[in-house]
Amino acid sequence: MQVVSAAEVAQHLTWQGVIDRLRHTFVNGVESPPRHHHAMHRPDGEATMLLMPAWEAAGYIGVKMVNVFPQNAEHGVPAISGLYLLSEGKHGQPLACIDGSELTRRRTAAASALAAQALANEDADTLLVVGTGKLAPMVIEAHASVRPIKRVLIWGRNPNKAAAIAEEYADRFATQVVDALPDAVAEADIISCVTLSTQPIIKGEWLTPGTHVDLIGAFRPQMRETDAACLGRAQVFVDTYSGAKGEAGDILQAIEEGAFQFDAIQAELAEVLSGAKPGRSGKEAITLFKSVGASLEDLAAAIELWESLPKHHS
Known part of the structure; x- marks a missing residue:
């Protein structure tokens, strides 16, 4: 069995390949039971173990194990860590144990880019990234692989982090740290939100026709990055209905406020990609894609990585 490090994931998993x-x-589907949540009582507080299995009908089998330790912040250690175990489908033999954080980071951004490829206007060239964590550089790279991005605007609560990202990508794009979010939102063709916010950051009244809004951050019901007006003004799409129903804070809170209904969601991503349901209705439409992540994405990324690795001696 091969152990695949974060550096190897970053090196071998290309954006084009994973997208x-x-x-x-998404189009062909895989078996993916709901993820398992296990609360763990540790001496220094509560932790959670998540298990996310998925398998192809006659092919690869995979499971992601994620440990969530909120108390790690006090020790300067990441709160979330994990690994992905990929097995072959004929005899169920393990193939690879893959760094879970890097795989997740890249598949998350790739899923958003796949949605943007289907939903954003083809000439979208200005990207606004809201948030400065580990996902921010990934969404810049992923979206730039599917749309002709020329300008990247970056907004974050920590201006130093925003400046560091702007500097990192200054040789590839016209990058700019922005303070005035309403102006930046109005200028952007694609807005990608990667925060852990529990309060709306993006307001629907700021959106301009033709914009594509990509919401990655709020993966728990109590989190949200947008107000209900964003959903009200947009054609809303989700990665999966089941994930959205359980965990998409932006949608669930707007429903709670009586400002949105679940059946107003236009489609899940597989329906758009397969042509079963339409995407953007026209150039002036505002589209919104809300993702919370799905185990099929991890399996797809793990398979793509495994098949891209230099050939291995068993």
Whole structure:
């Protein structure tokens, strides 16, 4: 069995490769039971173990194990860590144990880019990234692989972090740290939110026709990055209905406020990609994609990585 480090994931998992693989997997489907949540009582507080299995009908089998330790912040250690175990489908033999954080980071951004490829206007060239964590650089790279991005605007609560990202990508794009979010939102063709916010950051009244809004951050019901007006003004799409129903804070809170209904969601990503349901209705429409992540994405990314690795001696 091969152990695959974060550096190897970053080196071998290309954006084009993983986005194409995700498209194939969303359209063709895999078996993916609901994820398992296990509360763990540790001496210094509560922790959670998440298990996310998925398998192809006659092919690869995979499971992601994630440990969530909120108390790690006090020790300067990441709160979330994990690994992905990929097995072959014929005899169930393990193939690879893959760094879970890097795989997740890249598949998350790739899923958003896949949605943007289907939903954003083809000439979208200005990207606004809201948030400065580990996902921010990933969404810049992923979206730039599917749309002709020329300008990247970056907003974050920590201006130093925003400046560091702007500097990192200054040789590839016209980058700019922004303070005035309403102006930046109005200028952007694609807005990608990667925060852990529990309060709306983006307001619907700021959106301009033709914009594509990509919401990644709020993966728990009590989190949200947008107000209900954003959903009200947009054609709303989700990665999966089941994930959205359970965990998409932006949608669940807007429903709670009586400002949105679940059946107003236009489609889940697989329906748009397969042509079963339409995407953007026209150039002036505002589209919104809300993702919370799905185990099929991890399986797709793990398969793409495994098949891209230099060939191994068993």
